[in-house]
Amino acid sequence: MKSNISALQSARASYKPKLPKILMGPVAKVGLKLGKATKSIADQNEIQKLFTKTYGQPEVSFHAGKNPASLKKPIKVALVLSGGQAPGGHNVVAGLYDGLKKLNPKNILQGYLGGPSGLLENKYIEITDKLLKEYRNTGGFDIIGSGRTKLESREQFEAVARNLKNAGITALVVVGGDDSNTNAAVLAEYFKIQNTPIRVIGCPKTIDGDLKNDQIEISFGFDTATKVYAELAGNVGRDCLSAKKYWHFIKVMGRSASHIALEVALQVHPNVTLISEEVADQQWTLDQITEHVAKVVAERAAQKKNYGVVIIPEGLLEFIPEMKKLISELNDLLAHNPAFERMESAHDKISFVQQRLGADSKKAFQSLPPSIQIQLLADRDPHGNVQVAKIETEKLLIEAVELKLKAWKQQSMYHGKFSGQGHYFGYEGRCAAPSNFDSDYCYSLGFNASYLVASGLTGYLSSVRDLLKPADKWQAGGVPLTMMMNLERRHGKDKPVILKALVELKGKPFKAFAAQRKKWAIEDDYQSPGPIQFWGPVEVANAAPETLKLERGKK
């Protein structure tokens, strides 16, 4: 063993992830059942035109039966990890590898390095037992690395096809979120059109939890990441009760959708949780959000509770109409603007911008504290866009709430003390050791992907369902990628993309939250879920996310 294997990692190395029953038995007794032809979730005509070869494929599932796939000849499969890390990625690799070896011990798995760019640059390693040994049930994507290169252009597709054909690859497995799987769908279609005999199978990854739909119950990594954030937020709640002097404003990762914030709320019962989708739905201004939070602070202060916990979704700002407009104007104004780029002082930048923004956006910009104005103008991404994830929304809200309370104090509407502490929980959770739930789910997704490959399928997302049942009762199969697609306007063009699942305000998780939030606001109802447990009582060590329980549970 290397010098840096912790006791936990060493003990977890021997954990045998669970599988759906059908995948545990002999290969020869696995039958593929085809469902009915499918349609895309929206824009059927347009999507069908764009995916002439792969549109409408049936859902598939594995059941006891005769193995339909030709497995006599060994195959070589390519694997790529795409986008942000999510706990359990290594178990997808392990499952895929073990599945392929079970199908035929001579099958080979090649891991392409550093994400999709590895496919373009033809950089890969062979996955072996020895290599995997160190990575089973561990967090991170470091076994082969990940990256954010997007495979979109024809030239890229040609390069990928060339490299994979040269390497004798039969199938490519893409582990990624909605965008990466959209690209996988386009690539699958491209290969079909070109008569390139390479299959493409996706696996649903993202801690953000926004790759889900009627067919996909949850994306992997969401469980572990939210459990880490909930552990910390629960500890902070406990700290509130003991110290009784801070308001903790906690921003949680999750680029657009607020699933993470909602899940943490359901686990921890903070005093306030902002849900971006509700903010957009209600067309709240920043001032209204501030007032919403400040009211809870004031109500609690009236009960001598000058402490609390606020959960803020990372993408909040972009869901506030006035801020969305401001950010969009800033992007147009500043992207690749050499005059602006030459400016060094924050003061110059701010006045440059203020002279050029429209009236509404100027007002919105001026409503922000100087520290946030500076953040909006600094740190732009390679496309010149504002990096919303880097804006310290938690501090912005602390400052805004503080000002509001000051005004209320002058009007004798508030008599408390307010001291804010900002937190951002993000990188701490993306590469955590996967929970038992994610360890099992990921291993099953990868294992199942090998069976989809062996079945000769392409343009499918690996699907493992009935996740609230014990693992041996999970259903294994595949969902056509086109089934999840719709058209979205991006950069002025309609693009076929997998529909991103935002928090549904009529969905059970949000409703469960909404039904309790008044109580949580005023009472000290903090729940402390504690650290992820790998051993111990089943209800502790094998718990599924609250969101999943509410969405798919019996009640």
Add this chain to the structure above:
Amino acid sequence: MKSNISALQSARASYKPKLPKILMGPVAKVGLKLGKATKSIADQNEIQKLFTKTYGQPEVSFHAGKNPASLKKPIKVALVLSGGQAPGGHNVVAGLYDGLKKLNPKNILQGYLGGPSGLLENKYIEITDKLLKEYRNTGGFDIIGSGRTKLESREQFEAVARNLKNAGITALVVVGGDDSNTNAAVLAEYFKIQNTPIRVIGCPKTIDGDLKNDQIEISFGFDTATKVYAELAGNVGRDCLSAKKYWHFIKVMGRSASHIALEVALQVHPNVTLISEEVADQQWTLDQITEHVAKVVAERAAQKKNYGVVIIPEGLLEFIPEMKKLISELNDLLAHNPAFERMESAHDKISFVQQRLGADSKKAFQSLPPSIQIQLLADRDPHGNVQVAKIETEKLLIEAVELKLKAWKQQSMYHGKFSGQGHYFGYEGRCAAPSNFDSDYCYSLGFNASYLVASGLTGYLSSVRDLLKPADKWQAGGVPLTMMMNLERRHGKDKPVILKALVELKGKPFKAFAAQRKKWAIEDDYQSPGPIQFWGPVEVANAAPETLKLERGKK
């Protein structure tokens, strides 16, 4: 059960913390063994003069023998939790309660509310089985709350004596850090002089780990808090290896001493760990620290590793001589300065200060980024002092390193990419559910305190030793508080205080770190300890802190 008891909390409620063997057996068979008379660790003559009644008491330990304490009459004991939270506080309460009830079921434990101020205001509740049930093995101090009021003046002592005498209290147990236990020692002496028959016993609490010495192996809470921070830092290390694009600068809590930073380093193997005590010893300037970090960044960049982890102790700035001087000048300059307090704009404040600082401090001030200058001038504590804990040292260093690298780039000395992410791990760990180590240790400390009380002792710190052995082999006893004291210059006066344990540069933990840091700097040797486990293999679930293993281990 209440609605906010998590599955983990519910399962942990039934955990039975371990005890030293002697405390498990029948009360009548416990004998008190007295050691030799003791001396204070320094300034013996002065300390002896200040503690005429309690100086020189022997160390004591419990062994098989006859019970020396009169336990026929039931007693009433007062308990107070003092200062910042530390995981395991509730188990001290539980141990103390269970010990007292074992000694005599009619004994009563009264918890004074909100810290030492509860003693002054005579606010308390009786601790009962029913109340405790919800708190056993949980984090936080919320069972009776904590506070930072210092008991120092004669008037305060008189009020405490009056309240405790009126309540019929036999002994007061103070759970606190070095300062709180210093006050406990003074109070014990005061009671003796006044012939007030109230004993005072302390328990060594602080996540900072700086209340330790030859007699006290470790303070409680250190294990759990550092495990939480190491879990997160380990996850971030894993994230580095996967994403390969950020330098994470992580500030960890720990007011003065760098024990927490060092323990996290030993568990996680980050690329750079700053140790305040070394900075002070080497008389490093901020620029030298920056260069130290930037060099590692550059060396790694030369190996195409544009990522890494830096651990920064919270108190760092105060250990940099130039900054210490600056902060001290700012405190003198600005404390209760009405002209300054009236200023609203950051610009005015900064120029006010710059006109009045001495030449060295002015230079030091000007070397700081504007955001940090503003932090130094805002957020002053009630005494008018700079709140060093609130200064974002992690961001300061990111900015400073960035500037340094920019300069090196222009001189072609550096060719990498640098993108910093700041973190602060503090409040997330203070109230975490206690590890098995802390659960057992705290329960034993509290239980043992009840035996010290029953033995009629006063001015002692509860001591449980040989912590690396299985719990039943732990040694229970007491250490005279005066034994740990020395004189320190505070506010221009010599004060007797318990010696704060800083990181010893000649100690084994620092040496172990120093021996490996070159390797850790360049190689990707990150270790991921993972979340605290309460069940599972002993080496995972019952591990002691690395610092303790190195300090007290066999090798």
